[in-house]
Amino acid sequence: MDASTAGRPPTDAAPTPVSAAGATAHRQATLTRNGRTIGMVWQRELIRLRRTPTRIITGLAQPIIFLFIMGAGLGQLIQQDVPGGFDYQQFLFPGILSMSIITSALFSAVSIVWDREFGFMREMLVAPVSRTSIVLGKALGGGTVAVVQGLILIVAAPIVGVDLTVGRLFLLVVSLLLLAYAMTAFGMVMATRIERMESFQMVMTLVMQPMIFLSGAVFPLQNLPTWLSVITHLNPATYAVDLVRRSVLPDAPGVEIAGWEVPMWAEALLVLAIGTALLALAVRLFSKTD
Amino acid sequence: MTDAAPAPAVEVEHLVKRFGDFTAVDDVSFTVAPGELFGFLGPNGAGKTTTISMLCTLLSASAGRASVAGHDITTQRDEVRASIGLVFQELTLDDYLTADENLRFHAVMYGVPRSELAARIAPLLEMVGLTERKGQQVRFFSGGMKRRLEIARGLIHAPRVLFLDEPTIGLDPQTRAHIWDYVDELRRRESTTMFLTTHYMDEAERCDRIAIIDQGRIVAIDTPDALKAAVGADAVTFATADDARAARQLSEAFGVEVVGQNGGLVVRVPDGEGFVPSAFGVLSVGVQSVSVRRPSLDDVFIKYTGRAIRDAEAGAGDQFKMNPMVRGFRRG
Numbered sequence: 001m002d003a004s005t006a007g008r009p010p011t012d013a014a015p016t017p018v019s020a021a022g023a024t025a026h027r028q029a030t031l032t033r034n035g036r037t038i039g040m041v042w043q044r045e046l047i048r049l050r051r052t053p054t055r056i057i058t059g060l061a062q063p064i065i066f067l068f069i070m071g072a073g074l075g076q077l078i079q080q081d082v083p084g085g086f087d088y089q090q091f092l093f094p095g096i097l098s099m100s101i102i103t104s105a106l107f108s109a110v111s112i113v114w115d116r117e118f119g120f121m122r123e124m125l126v127a128p129v130s131r132t133s134i135v136l137g138k139a140l141g142g143g144t145v146a147v148v149q150g151l152i153l154i155v156a157a158p159i160v161g162v163d164l165t166v167g168r169l170f171l172l173v174v175s176l177l178l179l180a181y182a183m184t185a186f187g188m189v190m191a192t193r194i195e196r197m198e199s200f201q202m203v204m205t206l207v208m209q210p211m212i213f214l215s216g217a218v219f220p221l222q223n224l225p226t227w228l229s230v231i232t233h234l235n236p237a238t239y240a241v242d243l244v245r246r247s248v249l250p251d252a253p254g255v256e257i258a259g260w261e262v263p264m265w266a267e268a269l270l271v272l273a274i275g276t277a278l279l280a281l282a283v284r285l286f287s288k289t290d
Numbered sequence: 291m292t293d294a295a296p297a298p299a300v301e302v303e304h305l306v307k308r309f310g311d312f313t314a315v316d317d318v319s320f321t322v323a324p325g326e327l328f329g330f331l332g333p334n335g336a337g338k339t340t341t342i343s344m345l346c347t348l349l350s351a352s353a354g355r356a357s358v359a360g361h362d363i364t365t366q367r368d369e370v371r372a373s374i375g376l377v378f379q380e381l382t383l384d385d386y387l388t389a390d391e392n393l394r395f396h397a398v399m400y401g402v403p404r405s406e407l408a409a410r411i412a413p414l415l416e417m418v419g420l421t422e423r424k425g426q427q428v429r430f431f432s433g434g435m436k437r438r439l440e441i442a443r444g445l446i447h448a449p450r451v452l453f454l455d456e457p458t459i460g461l462d463p464q465t466r467a468h469i470w471d472y473v474d475e476l477r478r479r480e481s482t483t484m485f486l487t488t489h490y491m492d493e494a495e496r497c498d499r500i501a502i503i504d505q506g507r508i509v510a511i512d513t514p515d516a517l518k519a520a521v522g523a524d525a526v527t528f529a530t531a532d533d534a535r536a537a538r539q540l541s542e543a544f545g546v547e548v549v550g551q552n553g554g555l556v557v558r559v560p561d562g563e564g565f566v567p568s569a570f571g572v573l574s575v576g577v578q579s580v581s582v583r584r585p586s587l588d589d590v591f592i593k594y595t596g597r598a599i600r601d602a603e604a605g606a607g608d609q610f611k612m613n614p615m616v617r618g619f620r621r622g
Contacts, residue, residue, distance in 0.1 A: 030368070033401040040398045044387065051386045051427070119382040126346055127399035128371035 034133040041124075041137025042144065045111060049145050059149045063100040066218075067092060067156060083222045084252040089160040091252075094245040095217035097172075098179060101150045102237065105180045106208055108142025109187025113200045131287045135188060139279060142184040143177070150176045162248055171247035178268055179240045182275030188282035215241040221255065233257065236274050243267040297360050299324045299451050299483035300345065304354035307340050314340040316506035317354070322451075322485060322499075327477060329497035330487040331587065333599050337506040338487035339379060342455050345485075346376050359450040372400065375444030375452040375482075379459060381436055385429035389420055389439050392428060393446055400447035414442040417479075418472055434465035441472060445482070452476075454486040458493065470496065489599060491587045500587075502594055509594040514587060521585040521593050524562030528555045528569070531576035543572040 049055060067089070075088035082091045115121040124134050154172070157164050164172070190207070194200045212218075214228075215237035224232065232238050233255070239262065242255045246264055254261045300322035307315040315337040322328040330338045343349040345358055347367045356363045359373035383392050393411050402410060415421045418438035428436060437457065444452055457473075458466040470493070476482060486497070494500045494514065501511040510517055530536040537548040537555055544565075549556045559565045562582035570577070591599045 029401060033399070036398045036401075040395055044384065044391075044395060047391065048384075048386045118385070119378065119380045120384050122348070122378055122380075123382040123396070124399065126348055126371060126376055127396075128368045128401070129399050 034129050037127075037129045037133040038137040038140065041134055042140040045108070045138070045141025045145060048111070049148075056149070059100070059104050060152060062103070063096045063153055064156070066099065067096045067153075067160065070218075071096075071160065082220045084249060086249060086252070087161070090162055090249065091220065091245075092218065093157060093160050093162050094172075094248050095241060097150050097153055097176065098215070098237075098241040098244045099212050099217050100153055101146050101176055101179050102183050102212055103208065104149050105142055105146035105183035106187040106190075106204055108145050108184055109138075109191040110197075110200060111142070112138060112188065112191035113194055113197055116195070117197060132283050135279075135283050135286050139181075139184045139188055139282070142187065143180040146180040146184065147173075147176055150180070157248070164248065168248050168250070172244065175240070175243045175247045175268070178271045178275070179244060182236075182240065182271050182278065185275045185278035185282055189278050189285065192282055192285040211235060211237050214238070216245075216255070217241050222253065236270070239267040240271045243271065296324050298322060298357075299326065300328070300356070300358050300485060302341075302345070302354070302356040305341065305344060305351055305356050306353040307337075307344060307349065308352045313506055315344070318503075318506075318508050319354075320501055320508060320511055322483060324450075324483050325481045327473075327484045327486070327496070327498045329494050329500040330485075330503055331489065331491075331494040331500050331591070331599075332487075332503035333489055336503045338503055339455055340506075341503075342376075342453050342485070342487060345370075346374060346453060347371055372447070373450045375447065375449035377437075377440045377444045377452070377454045377457055379455040381433075381440065383428045383436055383440060383443075386427060388425050388427050389415070389431075390424040392439065393443055396443045397446045402447055410446050410448075414445055417475060418442045432465075434461055434468060437461065437465075437469060438472060441469070441476075445476070445480070448480075449482065451483045451485060454484060456487055456489070458488070458490070466490075466493075491599070494587055502591060504591075504595045510590065517590045518585045518587065521589045523558035523560050524565075524585065525583045525589070526557045526559060526562045526565055526569070527551075527579075527581045527583070528557070529553070529578040529580075530555065530573070531578070536573055536575050536577075539572050539574065540569060544568075 071089040071092045075092075078088050081087060084091075112121070115124070125131070151173070154164070154169075190203060191200065194203060214232050214235045216232060217237075221229065221232050221238070238255060242262070243264055245252050246254055254264070255267075256262070298321040300320075302321070303319050305315055305318045306313065318337075318341060330341065332338050340349065344351050345356060345363060347363055347370050351364065358370045361369040361373060363370050384395070387395065390411065393414070394407060397407055397410065411424075412421070415424055418441060420435060420439055420442070423431070423435070428439065431439065441454070441457070444454075454473075458469050461469065473484070474496075477484065486493070488494055497514065499511065499513050500517070501508045502517070503509070510520075512520070528536060528540075533550060533555055537550070540546060540555070540557060541548050544557075544559075546557050546559060557565070557569075562584075566580055566582065569580075588598060
């Protein structure tokens with residue numbers, strides 16, 4: 001180093017490696033830095049959630065309104081039990097959990113648009129860390145926030161008459177995690193393409209609402225008119241919602257494709273695969289933005 | 291490590307940035323020595339931020355090459371990023387994090403070991419006078435405090451070069467003076483190379499060397515004193531009862547060029563104060579006022595670009611207003 005840097009603390013800014021050992025140490029340092037960055041980005045999302053309690057409240061208000069008001073009101077109109085022998089509110093419960101996860105996972109991606117609009121994104125982009133770490137940290141953070149909100153709603157289960165055993169609870173948490181994973185990734189993909197806050201909300205409404213309503217979250221998919229049945233079967237969210245429902249209501253009939261009931265493990269794999277593909281796409285798109 | 295002469299902190303050769311048909315940075319070359327305080331002076335839209343963005347690897351260059359702290363900005367992006375600190379023109383803090391959390395976040399991304407975190411953060415907070423506020427969320431900070439925190443943040447990883455893009459934009463004069471105190475203090479203590487952009491003349495005056503940039507080109511580069519000396523002369527301005535006659539008498543007696551400007555006569559001479567008494571000796575018209583002014587960087591700017599920096603800015607003003615970052619920042 002030249003004279004001007006003498007006496008200053010050494011930087012961790014790894015200099016160009018000169019030897020093989022140096023190269024290994026350099027790679028190690030880069031890995032550590034990226035790993036810690038993922039953790040930090042994740043932690044930041046949680047800190048921000050904790051500091052804006054209104055977000056938690058609004059995130060819970062909508063599903064609770066749907067579950068209790070719509071559930072009670074519409075349930076009274078529905079004379080016969082829904083397939084599987086449940087009353088409407090029981091049927092609706094896993095649907096509302098899914099809806100809550102979908103909404104908050106998709107909207108968690110807003111933080112990317114938000115960071116871009118308020119400049120913090122530049123602070124992250126100019127740092128010597130890979131963009132992949134930033135996206136992964138964001139996705140983890142968004143997923144965690146969504147799952148936490150979903151878990152809070154679980155306390156409503158006994159009120160609407162859904163019995164939760166330890167086994168069912170375990171299955172439920174796993175399916176909620178999968179759903180949150182896929183939806184956060186989907187949100188990330190959209191966030192990388194959308195520059196402004198307003199357009200994000202518009203796209204969300206146009207994409208999110210149809211996706212929720214056509215997924216079997218609020219009404220059973222059996223005995224639908226053909227056109228509607230085709231659309232619901234093409235909607236990937238259908239399989240995720242079905243997975244959540246069958247975790248807590250084992251007697252519920254699963255989605256059928258040409259008379260074949262799709263097994264839960266296949267649904268889980270499908271959601272996992274779609275989520276992974278979307279996350280990979282998000283990383284790619286994000287790395288390309290200038 | 292093996293070089294005898296200190297390598298330049300920043301070395302730029304024929305750097306170009308085009309956006310479509312528009313050339314924002316047009317064949318720019320310069321070097322910055324280690325420890326130097328180097329300034330880019332120019333109106334908004336001159337290409338200052340674009341140049342900094344390329345040097346910080348946020349934008350890719352269209353042509354030419356540059357290195358920062360010895361690392362090539364195109365082929366060694368990560369090494370460049372690790373060796374620089376950057377204070378953006380717009381604020382880039384997370385308002386919902388505390389001052390301390392913002393600094394920690396930054397330190398983690400730059401690979402500062404966990405064990406050193408506290409030892410690095412404390413003296414920096416002390417230097418920018420924010421020790422008492424470290425646990426407070428940044429949204430409760432004033433614009434000046436935020437800026438100071440950003441300067442501290444840019445230094446946590448002990449960068450070789452600190453880039454400051456319009457560090458005092460939108461701040462009131464008192465806060466601006468404060469920021470400069472910190473910059474001076476920093477230079478004394480850390481001898482960090484600093485590269486700043488500004489469109490304020492008084493800030494450019496403080497630099498070791500400045501490059502005047504206009505419409506994407508460097509039109510002059512030197513120490514502020516040398517640049518002013520190159521303009522040459524003091525400007526002596528006369529307001530007289532009969533400007534035409536006075537102009538004739540002055541040019542006949544001293545052989546100088548007399549220019550009518552701002553309703554007065556301006557004569558450029560090496561020694562303005564010595565010139566005034568001799569001028570009175572030859573003038574037979576009533577003189578209402580005389581003023582002598584040393585050349586300023588404004589004059590330098592006019593000399594090289596043909597217009598004042600304020601006029602150059604008038605055209606670029608709209609762009610400035612459109613930038614939501616700046617708007618938000620000014621409100622704060």
